[in-house]
Amino acid sequence: MEIDKGSRHQKIIGDFGENLICNFLSRSGFEVTIVDHTGIDIVAYNIKNKKRYGITVKSRTRNYGKERDSVNILSYQKENDDRKKLLNACESFNCEPWIAIYVETETFADLYLTSLENYDINYKTSNNKSVDDWKMTEKYKKKYKNDKNIKQIHLDFISNNWEF
Numbered sequence: 109m110e111i112d113k114g115s116r117h118q119k120i121i122g123d124f125g126e127n128l129i130c131n132f133l134s135r136s137g138f139e140v141t142i143v144d145h146t147g148i149d150i151v152a153y154n155i156k157n158k159k160r161y162g163i164t165v166k167s168r169t170r171n172y173g174k175e176r177d178s179v180n181i182l183s184y185q186k187e188n189d190d191r192k193k194l195l196n197a198c199e200s201f202n203c204e205p206w207i208a209i210y211v212e213t214e215t216f217a218d219l220y221l222t223s224l225e226n227y228d229i230n231y232k233t234s235n236n237k238s239v240d241d242w243k244m245t246e247k248y249k250k251k252y253k254n255d256k257n258i259k260q261i262h263l264d265f266i267s268n269n270w271e272f
Contacts, residue, residue, distance in 0.1 A: 117169065124210070125167030129150055129210070133150075138152045145201075146197060148194060150162075150165065160201065163206045164181075166208070167212075168211050170211060171213075181227075182194070182239065183239050205225075207222060208221045215264065215265055217262070220259070226258065
């Protein structure tokens with residue numbers, strides 16, 4: 109069944125990605141809240157290590173044949189420098205900058221969470237690009253799975269009688 113997106117799907121999937129991150133952080137003992145602030149979507153506080161994280165969340169839906177498309181995570185347009193916005197927000201809230209990526213397909217979804225530092229060291233491919241991306245090929249998904257600094261949740265969608 110191909111995903112037939114409603115007119116507000118982009119907003120709904122964005123909210124869902126943020127809430128899913130909050131759920132799993134809360135289940136892991138974090139104090140967490142969604143914020144409406146340029147640069148970050150979530151502020152999370154780890155009670156155990158006393159660290160605060162500012163998280164930007166990118167959520168995408170991929171139809172059949174597009175599952176391996178990369179997700180643009182940070183853009184470097186003149187007045188829309190997402191990295192600068194993330195870093196400025198994290199400085200304001202005294203947070204470590206983190207990124208979260210939620211990608212859903214017709215049959216499954218993957219959620220990734222890692223520090224911006226880990227992304228920069230291990231996955232950022234060039235300093236000369238106008239956009240940093242999160243690759244979704246099988247090769248990269250295997251790398252992410254083996255990286256202890258990337259938290260991942262995989263969801264399988266099984267629906268019954270969900271045709272209208």
